[in-house]
Amino acid sequence: MRYELYYWPHIPGRGEFIRLALEEGGADYVDVARLPEQQGGGRAAVQRMLEAKSGGRPPFAPPILKAGRLVICQTANILQYVGPRLGLVPKAAAARLWAHQLQLLVADLLVEAHDTHHPIAKSLYYEDQKAESLRRAENFRSLRLPKYLGYFERVLGENPGGDGGFVGSSLSYVDLSVFHLMAGLDYAFPRTMARLKPAHPKLTALCERVPERPRIAAYLASPRRMPFNQHGLFRHYPELDGE
Amino acid sequence: MRYELYYWPHIPGRGEFIRLALEEGGADYVDVARLPEQQGGGRAAVQRMLEAKSGGRPPFAPPILKAGRLVICQTANILQYVGPRLGLVPKAAAARLWAHQLQLLVADLLVEAHDTHHPIAKSLYYEDQKAESLRRAENFRSLRLPKYLGYFERVLGENPGGDGGFVGSSLSYVDLSVFHLMAGLDYAFPRTMARLKPAHPKLTALCERVPERPRIAAYLASPRRMPFNQHGLFRHYPELDGE
Numbered sequence: 001m002r003y004e005l006y007y008w009p010h011i012p013g014r015g016e017f018i019r020l021a022l023e024e025g026g027a028d029y030v031d032v033a034r035l036p037e038q039q040g041g042g043r044a045a046v047q048r049m050l051e052a053k054s055g056g057r058p059p060f061a062p063p064i065l066k067a068g069r070l071v072i073c074q075t076a077n078i079l080q081y082v083g084p085r086l087g088l089v090p091k092a093a094a095a096r097l098w099a100h101q102l103q104l105l106v107a108d109l110l111v112e113a114h115d116t117h118h119p120i121a122k123s124l125y126y127e128d129q130k131a132e133s134l135r136r137a138e139n140f141r142s143l144r145l146p147k148y149l150g151y152f153e154r155v156l157g158e159n160p161g162g163d164g165g166f167v168g169s170s171l172s173y174v175d176l177s178v179f180h181l182m183a184g185l186d187y188a189f190p191r192t193m194a195r196l197k198p199a200h201p202k203l204t205a206l207c208e209r210v211p212e213r214p215r216i217a218a219y220l221a222s223p224r225r226m227p228f229n230q231h232g233l234f235r236h237y238p239e240l241d242g243e
Numbered sequence: 244m245r246y247e248l249y250y251w252p253h254i255p256g257r258g259e260f261i262r263l264a265l266e267e268g269g270a271d272y273v274d275v276a277r278l279p280e281q282q283g284g285g286r287a288a289v290q291r292m293l294e295a296k297s298g299g300r301p302p303f304a305p306p307i308l309k310a311g312r313l314v315i316c317q318t319a320n321i322l323q324y325v326g327p328r329l330g331l332v333p334k335a336a337a338a339r340l341w342a343h344q345l346q347l348l349v350a351d352l353l354v355e356a357h358d359t360h361h362p363i364a365k366s367l368y369y370e371d372q373k374a375e376s377l378r379r380a381e382n383f384r385s386l387r388l389p390k391y392l393g394y395f396e397r398v399l400g401e402n403p404g405g406d407g408g409f410v411g412s413s414l415s416y417v418d419l420s421v422f423h424l425m426a427g428l429d430y431a432f433p434r435t436m437a438r439l440k441p442a443h444p445k446l447t448a449l450c451e452r453v454p455e456r457p458r459i460a461a462y463l464a465s466p467r468r469m470p471f472n473q474h475g476l477f478r479h480y481p482e483l484d485g486e
Contacts, residue, residue, distance in 0.1 A: 057398075057401075072344065076347065097315055097320060119375065136362070139363060143364070151301075151303050155299075158297065
């Protein structure tokens with residue numbers, strides 16, 4: 001099966017969590033919006049999917065994965081679907097529920113990280129909500145982020161699978177997502193992360209191991225991997241990163 | 244199987260989405276934290292679950308559902324688990340993915356509704372983030388809420404099942420959740436909702452049908468159903484409801 005991913009082509013965004021799973025799983029996929037426009041790519045490709053006749057199941061927002069006749073949205077839902085097909089989650093139903101539960105927590109943290117620079121409205125520029133951003137980011141750095149990272153560290157320590165990953169005894173899509181999440185946080189909040197990481201050695205070690213996997217290493221070195229930038233979920237505004 | 248639900252006992256909150264599914268499905272369940280403290284209830288019951296040895300799968304936050312040896316978190320994940328067991332979602336895998344996708348959108352909207360009164364920090368009082376709330380609520384009323392409601396109306400109109408629900412041809416847990424979501428929005432934003440509802444007749448009709456179902460009617464009339472209040476996800480601050 002050739003998967004088709006539809007996501008805004010100018011940012012890693014939520015699409016990146018899907019890409020990492022597809023890459024590690026060796027999937028046959030097309031990142032449609034990153035094709036040249038004359039080959040049907042660009043933002044227009046995403047727009048077409050949002051406006052297409054949907055057979056009663058219209059997408060609300062990208063990422064959108066087309067898998068044969070299925071059209072699936074919501075990052076965690078897509079990963080739940082492709083995970084078993086790519087060998088990125090254990091077979092047991094309980095382990096799959098658990099992996100999905102962790103992925104939903106990644107999604108929660110993503111929203112909070114995004115809202116540090118857009119606490120009032122997605123439709124306004126950062127500059128028009130900067131005062132509010134300063135307040136929200138302070139709370140994120142001092143309370144919310146440590147709470148999430150502490151939880152992730154605890155889960156890695158308690159996993160009876162014991163290979164240093166989040167779920168079971170081999171790599172899962174959750175590991176890939178948390179690796180990317182931490183990379184985004186490093187980009188957006190370098191000072192804060194430098195301060196927090198020493199207290200989270202298992203999480204830090206996971207983030208060093210993931211990019212050494214051959215397929216991930218090849219992907220990260222390729223033009224398919226986009227750098228973080230100031231239009232995405234994670235943005236680096238030094239004033240939001242504290243002292 | 245007797246399910247055990249753990250959720251803060253003083254607000255409907257996210258627990259309510261689970262309760263509605265358990266009630267409509269005729270499940271045998273205990274709402275543990277709503278038992279008297281001397282019977283093991285109260286906030287302490289939730290706290291105990293958060294701190295208990297977890298077999299490597301610790302909960303991050305309530306709602307928490309105990310189903311035999313399974314401990315499941317994240318509202319949408321819990322509904323995905325109980326839905327098929329309670330006959331609240333079709334059998335086909337594609338329909339289940341779709342129901343879950345819609346439930347994740349309900350979760351997204353919930354966060355946005357909550358953040359209208361807490362745009363800066365969960366750890367601060369509303370009064371300490373009121374100026375920011377006024378700005379965020381204005382954007383929510385004028386852009387975000389209409390976008391979500393318009394999408395829900397579209398989905399109801401396009402469902403080939405055609406019984407007036409979101410998924411397939413009979414009631415699903417998504418219908419129950421959207422009913423409760425709309426009730427919460429009616430509580431928090433009565434003026435805004437009175438303005439928006441006429442343009443969303445299918446959504447409005449769904450919200451009138453759900454509480455007429457015998458089990459839901461009995462539940463809503465019982466002391467098990469908590470009223471909305473000013474400590475929950477949905478709060479009524481008239482100044483956030485616009486002109």
